[in-house]
Amino acid sequence: MPLHRTNDLSLTQRLRHAIRHAGALLGHALLPQTCVLCSLPSGDKPVCGACTKDLPRLTGQQCPRCALPLQGNANGIQITCPDCAHHLPAFDKASAVWSYGFPVDTLIQDFKYGHHLYLAGFFGQHLARTLIKQWGTARGNAQPDLIVPMPLHPNRLKDRGFNQAAEIARQAAKHLGLPWCSDALIRLYDTAPQAGLRREERWANLRGAFSCPKPLSGARILLVDDVLTTGASLSACAQVLRHAGATRIDVAVLARTPEPGHAK
Numbered sequence: 001m002p003l004h005r006t007n008d009l010s011l012t013q014r015l016r017h018a019i020r021h022a023g024a025l026l027g028h029a030l031l032p033q034t035c036v037l038c039s040l041p042s043g044d045k046p047v048c049g050a051c052t053k054d055l056p057r058l059t060g061q062q063c064p065r066c067a068l069p070l071q072g073n074a075n076g077i078q079i080t081c082p083d084c085a086h087h088l089p090a091f092d093k094a095s096a097v098w099s100y101g102f103p104v105d106t107l108i109q110d111f112k113y114g115h116h117l118y119l120a121g122f123f124g125q126h127l128a129r130t131l132i133k134q135w136g137t138a139r140g141n142a143q144p145d146l147i148v149p150m151p152l153h154p155n156r157l158k159d160r161g162f163n164q165a166a167e168i169a170r171q172a173a174k175h176l177g178l179p180w181c182s183d184a185l186i187r188l189y190d191t192a193p194q195a196g197l198r199r200e201e202r203w204a205n206l207r208g209a210f211s212c213p214k215p216l217s218g219a220r221i222l223l224v225d226d227v228l229t230t231g232a233s234l235s236a237c238a239q240v241l242r243h244a245g246a247t248r249i250d251v252a253v254l255a256r257t258p259e260p261g262h263a264k
């Protein structure tokens with residue numbers, strides 16, 4: 001069984017988070033199920049069918065490596081991905097359920113910062129569906145051996161009370177019938193927030209930030225996170241996983257930012 005890294009929290013902090021989580025879950029259970037986006041009845045889901053269908057998808061051609069939407073290619077010419085041309089990520093392939101635009105951005109922010117944990121099931125289910133569709137008939141060959149969430153530093157875990165990537169990974173693993181492990185990766189440094197840093201600074205900022213205490217010889221890993229922007233954090237994790245013996249590292253996220261991150 002995966003060991004959840006909540007042991008570092010003090011009793012008061014754990015109680016405070018438990019009350020907050022229980023309050024959010026109870027409130028959601030007691031209220032009639034209405035869609036969080038349009039307030040119409042939504043059955044047993046937090047988002048109704050019509051709103052789910054309208055969530056922004058990644059359309060057209062995407063970079064096979066980092067899932068960035070690519071423009072043009074009317075004549076079948078291979079388009080170079082600006083992000084991968086700038087810095088090829090250490091993971092093999094990224095998949096995203098949605099494009100990081102409204103209202104997916106709001107849903108993810110509410111989930112992360114507003115303690116809307118009831119969205120985890122919805123997110124995990126859609127991540128699993130996207131992967132199953134991609135794996136298709138080659139499922140046996142394409143599916144990973146282990147699902148690993150992007151780790152959160154203990155300091156951030158204390159602030160937030162949960163790791164959003166672990167909650168998504170847990171739910172996706174349930175739907176996929178695959179094992180997951182919340183402590184295969186450890187975040188060693190509470191690195192400066194990535195937002196606001198130039199791309200090169202982001203990559204430098206993450207050097208040595210992660211560690212993998214488990215032997216993963218020959219394992220195919222699916223690394224899960226909420227959003228892929230530049231891929232710098234996910235790439236740093238993939239490097240560490242490969243060092244631990246993993247032979248393939250795929251990335252699965254809820255949303256991919258549709259704009260190249262290399263210039264930011």
Ligand SMILES: [Zn+2]
Nearest residue numbers: 035038048051
């Ligand atoms: Zn709706």
Ligand SMILES: [Zn+2]
Nearest residue numbers: 063066081084
């Ligand atoms: Zn790319």
